[in-house]
Amino acid sequence: MGVATRRFIENPTEVFMISQDATIRDIAVERPGATAVFRRHKIDFCGNGGASLSQAALQRGLPVSELQAELDDLTADHGDLPTDPESLISHIITRYHDVHMAELPEALRLARRVEAVHRAKADCPHGLADHLALISDELQGHQHKEEAALFPMMRQGGAPMIRLPIARMLAEHVDVVEQLDELARLTTDFTPPQGACTTWRALYEMCRKLDEDLREHMHIENNILFPKFV
Numbered sequence: 001m002g003v004a005t006r007r008f009i010e011n012p013t014e015v016f017m018i019s020q021d022a023t024i025r026d027i028a029v030e031r032p033g034a035t036a037v038f039r040r041h042k043i044d045f046c047g048n049g050g051a052s053l054s055q056a057a058l059q060r061g062l063p064v065s066e067l068q069a070e071l072d073d074l075t076a077d078h079g080d081l082p083t084d085p086e087s088l089i090s091h092i093i094t095r096y097h098d099v100h101m102a103e104l105p106e107a108l109r110l111a112r113r114v115e116a117v118h119r120a121k122a123d124c125p126h127g128l129a130d131h132l133a134l135i136s137d138e139l140q141g142h143q144h145k146e147e148a149a150l151f152p153m154m155r156q157g158g159a160p161m162i163r164l165p166i167a168r169m170l171a172e173h174v175d176v177v178e179q180l181d182e183l184a185r186l187t188t189d190f191t192p193p194q195g196a197c198t199t200w201r202a203l204y205e206m207c208r209k210l211d212e213d214l215r216e217h218m219h220i221e222n223n224i225l226f227p228k229f230v
């Protein structure tokens with residue numbers, strides 16, 4: 001079911017507005033740019049995307065009309081996400097898997113430096129480097145399973161037992177969401193303290209990007225790629 005309901009305004013131009021009953025997951029898939037709106041309001045679109053827009057607004061204490069207005073303002077341009085599984089898989093690997101693996105070591109290096117140099121400060125993000133190392137290790141294993149087992153199966157058109165590896169990947173994505181929540185906690189929502197040095201600010205910006213990229217990555221897998229096979 002589509003996320004939009006049709007409404008008529010004067011003169012008589014047709015516009016489309018998001019239904020309050022549409023699920024966050026469907027809106028994220030069908031309304032380009034919606035994920036950025038959800039991220040801004042801390043609405044989970046890759047893990048618990050089954051909530052309706054009105055439920056999500058209630059949970060966050062937001063007027064649903066405000067959310068609807070923001071979503072309705074988004075452009076109709078859907079970007080260039082490929083639709084066929086083969087191209088989508090290639091996109092996921094080059095845009096997300098490879099990028100995470102290229103950026104995580106640098107974030108880890110910066111975190112070790114910040115924790116060493118500023119260890120005596122009250123707002124030093126103690127434990128951030130270890131947490132980034134954990135994210136990196138687990139993500140490496142997760143992505144390897146996708147690239148070595150699940151994606152090749154998909155490239156061959158799928159198989160009845162593909163539900164099992166997909167279920168496993170979905171469960172691992174839930175773990176990643178928890179790791180990202182902890183990353184946000186350690187970095188006070190990616191906000192460096194006043195007067196933080198350039199390294200500290202750069203580190204938090206890298207963590208913010210990692211959070212955005214990983215949530216988009218899991219959203220594309222959970223809500224666009226995997227449903228093509230189950």
Ligand SMILES: [Fe+2]
Binds near residue numbers: 092097143146217221
């Ligand atoms: Fe992936």
Ligand SMILES: [Fe+2]
Binds near residue numbers: 169173
């Ligand atoms: Fe994944």
